[in-house]
Amino acid sequence: MRKISKRAQEENRAGWLFMKPAMIIFVILVAVPVVVSLLLSFTKWNFLSGLSGIEWVGMKNFTQIFTADRKFKMALVNTLIYALTVTPISIILALLFAYMINDKTHLRKFNRLCFFIPYISSMVALAAVFRFLFRSDGPINLLLTQVFHLSAVPKWLTDTSLCRIPVICVMIYAGIGFSLIVYMAALQSVPKELYEAATMDGAASFRKFVSITLPMLSPTTFYLCIVRLIAAFKAFSAINIMGVSTSAPSLVTEIYGNAFNSYKFGYASAEAWVLVAVILTVTVFQFWGQKKWVHY
16 A cells, blocks of 8 residues: 555545635535425425424425425426527527637627626516516516507516516526536537638538538537526526516426415425426436537
């Protein structure tokens, strides 16, 4: 067995010393709450009753979620709609915009900044802006009445068939910036020789994009699909601020309502673990399917 030198031992001790603050924070704020949440998911507990009010119910919470809770099923359907619309649209738009401003264009840095600002902006502020845009007397309905001469304007925020649209719009608007910056970084790594060879063979721009750019960016697209899907499944601020958490709730708003409005912490914990299972299932499915279209 190789003997570790004294200097290496001192470096190891120093490394563990620097890691301790982060490990303590992780244990207190992440690990312990995760374990407590898992235990609470098998209980019935009203927070106001104190620790003495905890009642062990086993799998009853999960049984109720999948058999009797219509609100949870509606929230699950809404969440899937948000995820399956926001993720592909935001990624496709980000790819197109990144491809267009990747070359030597005017105000290239300014354009990147304009696309990235919504991502770093507060979702609360963005949701408030979009709520103003989509309200009954807002600019969008004003445009529909003045330009398209509609007699009856849509009730975007109150109509249950339309209230998802403003949420999807603000989530797409906020998510394009991150995907665009990642795509622009990935485009820099695509070998220029491939485009030069394709040009010599007479390939058009669209052919280059389909045959070179898309396959070379497939690992980046795979990464963004995972990241953006998880973000869509955790949607909360936009739905809550825009006031559609009752008509078009997501899983997170449903969990929040049961925990902090109804004080059903055990049931909310069970719902949270169902959300974890959904995200894990979708992620595993993506890793299984990526072998068929991702080129490394």
